[in-house]
Amino acid sequence: MLSKLFLILFSLFFLVLSVNAQNETSIEIRKVVIDAGHGGRDPGAVSANGKVFEKDITLSVALLLGNMIKLNYPYVDVIYTRDSDVFVRLDKRSEIANKSKADLFISIHVNAAKSRVASGSETFVMGADKTNSNLEVTMLENSVILLEGEDYKSRYEGFNPNDPESYIIFSLLQNAHIEQSLTLASLIQQQLGQGPIRINRGIKQAPLVVLWRTSMPSVLVELGFISNINDLKIMSEKRNQEKFANLIFNAFVQYKNKYDKNYSxxxxxxxxxxxxxxxxxIVDSSNNIVSNPxxxxxxxxxxxxxxxxxxxxxxxxxxxxxxxxxxxxxxxxxxxxxxxxxxxxxxxxxxxxxxxxxxxxxxxxxxxxxxxxxxx
Ligand SMILES: [Zn+2]
Structure with a gap:
């Protein structure tokens, strides 16, 4: 009996030890991939008047965010999946992040809905969407695959973005980086809630292909709705795009402060x-005036x-x-x-x-x- 109790205490001790070790985990954040959604022949969501494209807003915010990171953290590598108006396949985007062994993947998008009243920002992390409540945005963001040509099925393991049954495979997936992804998503939503579009639609889980394929903490941010007249007006202005970039940058800084203990x-x-x-x-030594430094x-x-x-x-x-x-x-x-x-x-x-x-x-x-x- 006593030996049994001892065994239980012993295993509890190790459980506590391992939990502590996990809490103290410090991840270096030296490489960040910023993914501007859509591009080239894929405009993404388009405004009702056909004049504003999601791909232009995402590129602008992505480049502004990258510049802020580079300026404040010169040793952090910023890698863009695209830095101009070009088409990049979804699997290529995650491949860029995986091959560069990036520590973080931030995908920037603009939402659209049939309902014109839908407004606000939301941030997605990879996961099964058991209630299908995010099916509209999931299918919209994943449908890019159909622009990639007929052979898309072989690249995505038979996955068909327009077939709800295809999404079943995701319910079996484990996400190794879910905790960090959720932390970043939550920091981004807290920040965006103070921004030019104040409606905070929260953090969501959905089987988004671009997140599915990345092997690091990753989030997909939907800044606002191009289908909503107010959101559209706000997102179209350059000064607001700067604000969005700045808010996501603040969340990046908070995330880095939380996890990257080695490099405070x-x-x-x-x-x-x-x-x-x-x-x-070197400059000072040439006019050596200070007599008693x-x-x-x-x-x-x-x-x-x-x-x-x-x-x-x-x-x-x-x-x-x-x-x-x-x-x-x-x-x-x-x-x-x-x-x-x-x-x-x-x-x-x-x-x-x-x-x-x-x-x-x-x-x-x-x-x-x-x-x-x-x-x-
Ligand atoms: Zn998009």
Whole structure:
């Protein structure tokens, strides 16, 4: 009896250990595939007047999102499944992600429905849709396959996008990355709910071919409905496309902060600034004015919180800063790094960072000496 109890306790101990190990899993996020839905001869959903194509909105938002990631995380590889108006097969899109061993796959789309009142954003992760409640969008997004030519059946294991029976195979599928995919989907929906189209239709599971074939956490975002007159107007404007990209970027940052523990923002910044410090110290040595650098250092070393990095100067009253007043910037090369606060210790900066990240999720701590950013 006692030995039985011991055995139970023993296995419980290992169960707890393995759960803990899972929770602490840190995934590196070094490669992101951004997939602009449709393209070329496949316009995707089209507005009622025939003038606005899904493929153009998705490409614009995808490129803007990619630029934001590249600018803020120079070491993260951004790979596009297309960066121009060309047709790319669904299996090719997931193949690009799989072959490059990407850590994340974000597919951007625009919705359409027969009902003109349907409005809002939704984010899909791969999964069986047992109630068929998402069948309309599923068939719409998967029907691209029919444009790929007659041999599509051999490429997709006999799958016919227009035959509901075909979808049965998906109910048997296990999704190895479901937890991370759901996390990202949820962060994206939280962000999009604050955006130009505020109706949040939530996270959904559907057997979308482009997600089925990817072997990493992957989501498919439907920004809004081209069939709805208000959504259409909003999505057609460039400034709103920038907002959509920015909101998805915020979700990416939150996701990265959650999972990529090895490469926290502070370390990112450290890596980046190492190179920049080397460059600036070469310039400084030619006009060597500072007689006692050690003394000087103690007077001017402090910490700030960087909230934005852009390649042009912007007014501190800009809406980008969401009403904050103590905005400063440091120019490094062609980049303007906008910061909040000035703290004597890193601990003090950390306390404030928690609060500031509620408004600027991408914020991180930097160390400043003589108005230059130095490694932490
Ligand atoms: Zn689409």
């Amino acid at each position: 923002n502070a370390i990112d910044n450290n890596l980046r600034n190492n190179n920049e410090t080397i460059k600036s110290s 050690q003394h000087n250092k103690s007077q001017t070393t402090h910490y700030r919180i960087q909230i934005l990095s852009v390649n042009k100067e912007i007014s501190t009253k800009s809406r980008e800063f969401k009403g904050h007043r103590d905005i400063n910037h440091i120019k490094q090369g062609n980049t303007y790094k906008y910061t909040l606060g000035q703290y004597n210790s890193i601990e003090e900066a950390r306390v404030n960072l928690r609060e500031i990240r509620k408004t600027f999720p991408q914020a991180f701590i930097i160390k400043v000496e003589n108005n230059k950013i130095v490694p932490l």
